[in-house]
Structure formats: structure tokens, C-alpha cells
Amino acid sequence: MAMQSQLAVAETATVKTNFDATWLGFGGVHGGLLLATLAEAAAKHVDSIPIGISAHMYAPVQPGEVEIALDVVRAGRTGSVSATIEGRATALVRTSREAFGNRTWPKVNPVAAEQHPEQLEPLVLPVDFVPFSQYVDIRPVNSARPFAGGPDPEFIVWIRLRENYGLTEQGRAAVLLDALPPGLFATMTSPVLIPTIEMTAHFAPTSNSGSDWYYLRHRTAWSTADLSVDETELFTATGELAAQARQLRRIVRKG
Template sequence: MTAMTDTHIRIDPKWWSWEGAHGGHVAALALTAVRDRFAGGAHPVRMLTTHYLAPVDESPLHFSGTAPATGRRTATCVFTGHQNGEPVLLGSALFGAGRPGPSHDGHPAPQVPGPQDCVPLELPEELSPFARQLAIRPATDDLPLAGGDKAELTAWIRFLDGRALDAPTAVTLTDVLPPALYARWRTPCPVPTAELTVHLTDALDDGTHEGWALVRIRTEHAGNGWAVDDSAVWSADGRLLALARQSRVVRAQPAAGSVNS
């Protein structure tokens, strides 16, 4: 395979999270780099997997990889992100052309009040600096650090810079809500993402969407220091844009400076 020309960026500090850059934002940047270098818009992205090897800091982030392995309708690209000569993430992206086929919606948007009827939420800046780039309005009674009965959060989310809902934006949105375990906890603990896989739907084949997105995240299982979170992103008109699953590390110690709610 032909090597991809190395490209590099610096993460905007506005997108900082616990120990470094926000994982969903980093994954979205990787998708953009790979898509622009390889796919050229010929095929929509269908899947993105990102493995996080180390926190991404303020150093230049270099993306490199291989030219896509292509089939009749698909192309798969493998990429690596590295800083200061060390790998910090690796992953793959699958691109594929559309074709006639059956339709099925196994993840209808939940019936919740619209964003205009939901109260804004501001996440603690010391825990989630990146959240200052978002308008977040919980759509159910489940709130972070409220000690609830279930590990699930659902909220309307909009980017304050007015960006459209495209594939990279949808990738970011799958990871912007707190870990779903926060709905059951009262004290925050670090729960960094070790791996994130996002599947994008054909709703994005028709172009971008505007305005609010409805995002839901829930913990499917947690134990022995690990958790599995599933998330879904819908457009304001109820079209499913993305489904994601991520493996998280649940650390025992509370976040520095945290207090009980």
C-alpha cells in the first residue's frame, strides 16, 4: 500500500477534556484528515474506529496511514495519530457507496420534549472544558451526578458556532455527554475512552442537517474497572445519524478537586 502524506494539526484548547483533548473531537479530526486525503468525497463514511493509546496534548498531532484497500463499492483506510514521535491513537475508516436496499429503523428517536421546552445544563468547566462549545439541554429527568436509578442520559445538543451536522460532527456528538454512569453517581471519577467505534447512517448521504441533535448515551455493562457505553445521535426531525459503542476505563480515584453534588 502507498503511504499517506503526513499531515498535522494542533488541537484547539477549547476542546480540552479530563487530561487532554476530547476523544470524540480527536476522532472527528482523524476522520476529516483521512476522508480529505483518501476518499475525496467519492463515498460516504460508514464506520470509524479509534483506539486511544495516550492523551492527546497541545503538541502537533500528526496523522499518517496507508492508501485505502478498495473493493467494488468500499474503501478501508488505516491511520495512526502520533505526537512527539509517539503513537497516541490508531484506527480505521470504512467508506462505501450507497445502493438500493431494504430500510429498517431499529432505533427510533425517543419521545421527549423539544429543545425549546428543556432547561439548559452547564457541565462543570473543570471537568468538561469542551462543553463550553455546546448548548446542552437534558430531555429527561436523568441528570449527571444526580444519583439516579439508571445509567442513561439524553439531551438536545447544538454547537454554538452553528456548524452543520455532518459525519465528523456526528462522531463528536456520540462522545459529548458525560459517561452514562454519571447518571447514577454523585461524585465524578475519570472514565476515559479506550476505544470508540461509530457507525454513520444513510441519513447523512443526503447532505448535512442543521440545528439541534438529540443524543442518548447509556451504559450497557460495567465491571472490573471497565464499562461499555452505547450512544445514538438523531437529527431534530428524528432521523438517526449515528450509532456508537465505546470501551471505557473506570478509574477508582475521584477527579482532583471534585466534590459531592
């Protein structure tokens, strides 16, 4: 038995995927799609669902075919799989073979269930600047806008993917968690490159809301001249917490 367990832990595989240029973000493939791809590849490899992911980004991933190296770190009902794009990104994905059950502490956002996103004006991000924005529908709730020089580094929006794009529930959540610009952009009046260098996300069980809309809060928790951390919460249309994320970003300043 010990020999079989050791062999399972050492199990590796390589899968290929193709990133389309229309999913570019700031300089490379959109970080949320990258996170979703790594999480789904790892979970599929061990016939499980992703429940959490911690990813480190070293360089932008460019469009085209890439190879993802998968390594089973720990097998079992709750496992761990390493997913790596050599020289670009690596992630540790926590997986579960058990279907999500009922939540003991259902964190509910009552505001979400009371609002109607279709009645709000859309936020249109320039597709030539961030091509992936063509795939999301964003309806701001608060007054924050990118480069409006506002007082608070926080965006509150309704958001949805325009289509499913073949993603799982957790994959869609991963994309939406990274769909907004850095919270600091709400306080700025001109662009600054602020790439994500580390992102951790956790996915929660939810009931069927009957809607493709999500309520999202995204803010900068702290920043210095060189670094910042963003925190994000994603709720279903009926107010259930669907996913949370925390991102460490590098602030690239000229001069």
C-alpha cells in the same frame, strides 16, 4: 494491474493538525473531536466520505500541533485507511466514494419529532472541568444528571453544536456521539476517571431535517469494577438515525 493495485494499497501520507486547548475533555483533547479529525483526515486523503471508524486510544492527546500518519489499507469504492497519532491513538476508517443514497430501512425515533428542545432547561457542564462543553448546547429530556446518584446509567438529551466549526456532517456526528459523560456518572455522586480506550462509530445517511438539533440516547450497557461499555444513538430532529457508537472505557479507581 496487479503492480498498480499493490502500490495503491501501500500509499501513505502525513498531515498536520492543531488542537486548541479550549477543546480539552477529561485530561486530553475531547475524544469526539479526535475521532472526527481522524475520520475526516482519512476520508479526505482518498477523496471519500467516512462511513465508520474504529479507534483505539492509548494516551491523552494534548493541545497543539500533531501529525497524523495515513496509510491506505484498501483502495476502491469502499476502502479502509489507517490514521495514527504515534503513541496516542490509531484508527481504521472505512470510507465510501459513493454518495449516500436512499435508506432501505429508515429507523425512525418518533419521540424526536414531537419535542421542542428550546423549551427545556439547559445542562451546563463546568467549562473549567471540561472546556469543550462551551461548544455544545445540551437540553436533558429525562431526569438523569451527572453525579445525581440516580437509578439508571442513561442520559437522554437534545444536543447541538453552537457553530459548525468547519466539520463535515460526519465530523459533527462524531463530536456529538462523545459529548456526554459516561452513563455511570448518572448513578454516581462524585467524579471518577473513566477514560475511553476504544470507540467505534458508524454514520448513516439522513435527509435534511432543517434543524441543527439532534436527539441523543447515551447509556452504560454494562460495567465491572474496572471496565464499562457505553452505547449511543444520535437522531436528527425529524427522527432519523444519524449515527451510532460503542465505547469501551477503563474505570480508574483510587487506592
